[in-house]
Structures are given as structure tokens and as C-alpha cells.
Amino acid sequence: MFNWISQTIAVTALNLRTIPRRLGSSGVAIIGIAGVVIVLVSVLSIAAGFSAAMQQSGSPSRAIVMRSGADSEMTSGLSGTEVDVIKQAPGLRRDGQTATASAELYVIIDIPKKSTNTSANVPMRGIEQTAMAVRGEASIVEGRMLEFGTNEIVVGRGASGQFAGLTVGNEFKSGQNTWKVVGIFESDGAVSETEIWCDSRVLQGAYRRGNSYQTVLAQLDSSDSFNTFRDWLTANPQVNVQVRREADYYAQQSRALSGLIQGVGFGIAALMGIGAVFGAILTMYTAVSTRSREIATLRALGFNTTSVVVSVLAESLALAAIGGAIGGAGAYLGFNGYQTSTINFATFSQVAFAFQVTPQLLGLGLIYALLMGLIGGLFPAVRAARLPIPTALREL
Secondary structure, three states, X not given: OHHHHHHHHHHHHHHHHOHHHHHHHHHHHHHHHHHHHHHHHHHHHHHHHHHHHHHOOOOOOEEEEEEOOOOOHHHOOEEHHHHHHHOOOOOEOEEOOEEOEEEEEEEEEEEEEOOOOOXXXXXXEEEOOOHXXXXXXXXXXXXXXXXXXXXXXXXXXXXXXXXXXXXXXXXXXXXXXXXXXXXXXXXXXXXXXXXXXXXXXXXXXXXXXXXXXXXXXXXXXXXXXXXXXXXXXXXXXXXXXXXXXXXHHHHHHHHHHHHHHHHHHHHHHHHHHHHHHHHHHHHHHHHHXXXXXXXXXXXXXXXXXXXXXXXXXXXXXXXXXXXXXXXXXXXXXXXXXXXXXXXXXXXXXXXXXXXXXXXXXXXXXXXXXXXXXXXXXXXXXXXXXXXXXXXXXXXX
């Protein structure tokens, strides 16, 4: 056993030391594998960034109340009377006699994208004065907070960066009103940074919604108060509502698009991986053929066949690791933090987010590279082990 290990280490070390002599053929495998890793990691970073933006929107100590049966804010509807009942529920945090809850209205407006000048669906949310207390992570970073009862609006940092005309001091017309941007807010990178906020009462008038809302976002006394809050409302005959944790609501919304992006990413990577594997196979076949006399000499001297197989596989894995590392670095430098926006299928509105090349994605890319290297080196390794010693010694 010790003899086999020492032989394997010796042959493997020899193969690895001779890689620089075959930079041309080795480079083909490295570049091919690096390209696959770049594509895989960069595409999956879209899903990671989108999921992060959605998940950062939710807090376990906040609850979102919608009409029973609604699957998103767009399909929900609550009357003003129902909102009053919801704000009386136990488990809801209160500031004196005021419930820390915001009854909100959600509409979609058309605003051109800065990058393409094409129309995009941007969410406009009517909020109440308690909205900033409910969303403790939100803060005004430029300008000031809107004055309720007026046509003033504040815009999320993501929306301001992605869509035209959403800078402090600008005005635009939508619905029955002309809206003036007076501030820009941040919310820890959450999906709300893609939204425009205004007074819900003013938004009702602009879109002729009467005394109606779509959701109530409630800050609970604590995360443990959720069941008390939910059970009281679902058992109350005065309202017909469903209650969900905000974190669960946004996690569910992110699944469809994230799943689609991941499917596309793995599909493209699989197709490109086939080409990279063939490149690795050709590279290793070339390496084996150019060292056939060397391999035969080692076997004639008594080196184990398995040691030869392991050495060829080790060389293929080394090339794959180099390609995987280059591809991961390229994806991180080229895509991590890149700002973009895409459609949220649940609400058919835009969500601004940043690509996230996470350590998990880099690890996945490296594993995929090593898998391609293993497959690419397997057949050449078997050929090297089966090469007849007399025939190989006669090869030039």
C-alpha cells in the first residue's frame, strides 16, 4: 500500500511539473472550463441578487394582511372599515393609542428605463404616516420625507437609479395628478427601494379608488405575537382576510423567477460544459500521446497502472481547478454588484436589485469545473493505463 502511494505521488508530481511545457493545449481546456464557470456563476448571481432583494424586504416581526384568497397585493382589496378592524387586533404594536400599521394602496405606473428609454412598470405605493415607523429600516438619504395630504412623493434608491426622471425636484404626471419628487429613501437593499411612495389618500383620489386599500402592513409586538394577531383576525367575522409573515410573503414571491433563472443557468452551463469536456478530453489525449514513451517507461520500471491513471486524472483536475478559479474571479469582478432591474411575475412590476456572486456560487462553480475535469480526464487516463508497453516504447 505504501509503495502504491509513493508511486502515485511521484508520477503525479512529474505530470504536474510538466504542465508548463504544454501551455498551448492546456490553455484550451483552461479557457473552455473558465468560460463555462463564468456563465454559470454570472447567471446564477442574478437569481441570488433577486432573491436577496426579496428576502431582505421581509421581517418576521411584521405581518401583511390581504384579502382572503389573494396571492399578491395586486389581487387584494380591503375596505376602509376592514382596515379599522385590522388595526384593533391584539399583538399589534402601538404607540399610545396609534397602531403601528400602514394601510396601503398599490398601483403600477409607466416610467421609462434610463438604460433603454423603454416603458417599465414601476410600483407606486400609497402609505400612511405610520409607514416609516412600521419599516424601521427605511430612511431618507436625500431631500426630505413627503408631506401627507399633498402630491409629494419619495422614491427608492433603486428606482431613482434605474428609471428616468425620479430625482429630487423633478415632476411627472400619472393618474389625475402631477407628482413631485421631494426625497429618496433607502431600505437596506429591499424590494421597496424600487417603489415610489406617496400619501395613500391622495393616491385613492388620483386613481378613483374610493376608501379602499389593498394591504395592511403591521408591526407586531414581537415575532411571537404573529399567531395571536393572525388567529384573532381570521376568526373575526367582520373581516375576510389572510395574514402572512412579511418574510414568508416575499420569499414566496421570489421562487418563480429564481427557479426560472436557475433552470436557464444550469441548462446553458450544461450545454457549454459538454464542449468544455470535449476540450479537456482532447487536451488530455494530447498530453498522454506526447508522453506515451515516458508512461511506458514508468510501467516497465514497475510503476502501478493505477498510479498512472490517478496521475492523469490529477493533471486534468489541476487544469480544471485553474479554469474554475479564473472563471470564478472573472464572474466576481465582472458581475458582482452590477445594478439592474427585472419583472416580478407576482405583481408584474419592476424590481431593482444587484447581482450577487456569493461564496456559495463560487464554490459551486469550482465543483462544476472539477466535475468537467474529472470527466475530461477519465478516458485519456484509461487509455494511458492500457497502452501496450512495447508499442509505446517504439513511439517517437
